Amino acid sequence: MKLADHAGHALARRAVLDPRIVVLDGDLADSDGAMHFAHAHPERFFAAGIAEQNMVCVAAGMAECGWRPSVFSFAAFLCYRAYDQVRVSLSQASMPVTLVASHAGGLSGRNGKTHAAPNDVAIMLGLPHMDVWAPADQADVEFALAEVGRSQAPSYIRLPRTPLGERDALPGEAAAFRFLRPARRTLLVSTGLATHWAMAAARELEALGIDVGVLHLARITPDLPAGLALAGVERSFVIEDHVPHGGLASHARSWAGLGEVTGITWPADFCGKSGSDDEVRAEHGLDAPAIAARVARALRA
DSSP: OOHHHHHHHHHHHHHHHOTTEEEEEOSOHHHHSHHHHHHHOGGGEEEOOSOHHHHHHHHHHHHHTTOEEEEEEEHHIIIIITHHHIIIIIIITTOOOEEEEESOBSBOGGGOGGGOBTTHHHHHHTSTTOEEEOOOSHHHHHHHHHHHHHOSSOEEEEOOSSOOOGGGOOSSOOOSEEEEEOOOSEEEEEOTTHHHHHHHHHHHHHHTTOOOEEEEESEEOSSOOTTOOOTTOOEEEEEOSSOSSSSHHHHHTTOTTSOEEEEEOSOTTOOOBSSOHHHHHHHTTOSHHHHHHHHHHHHHO
16 A cells, blocks of 8 residues: 555544545546545545646635645646645645645656656755655654644645555654664664665665664754754765755755765656666665665775
């Protein structure tokens, strides 16, 4: 099951207690998770068709009238096709609309580059008032939806196309940020789907005799979250499903406490590619063995 499916189910459960919750969908309900809400609350589900710009504006108007809209579509369509409406109607107006963006990041399967969104964080994090989330498992999704449900700001929740099930649950309780492995001199910092890559790379490094910490951020902010225990961290590697510029790695370089920061990302000229997740990651050095080898080489150097 995709994380977007979990989002649809979670919103359906929340809507039982909150009559303000509505969902709008851009003709992708069977792929982006919105169908689960539609089945549970058909009277509060609005099929907007392939008209993302209009859908975002309608959601802004509904928010102005006191509703709590969530807009479902693929990240590529919300970020690029409807960007001006997101900028003006949600960001500048500070409307509490949640954008639930499925198929975010660089892995778009057979859909290829037209459906990939490897620079969506840069686009959304650069907007005023926009709260950006990148959950990595079902608990993260439910936590993020609860948090944005209490917020009066617009939110963007990026969710991967890659299915993630119970076996992919991260250790510990869901939070905006948490250590999945205790901080060490070397720290892997990650968000969203890439946190699973970081955990796999940490196991590879452990087999090489290199002990690393893993810090997961379910919420991406331009500032380092307060309260992190980073004493002793000398080197950080930011692993993300994003291009180098404008994502987590770009912001982490300005944070104190992480030591020397190296980004392990998609190449700067990467715009998506048709193929299986494993093939595309391996080709671009983002599978676990390649990540671990790059970290090990950097530490030896």
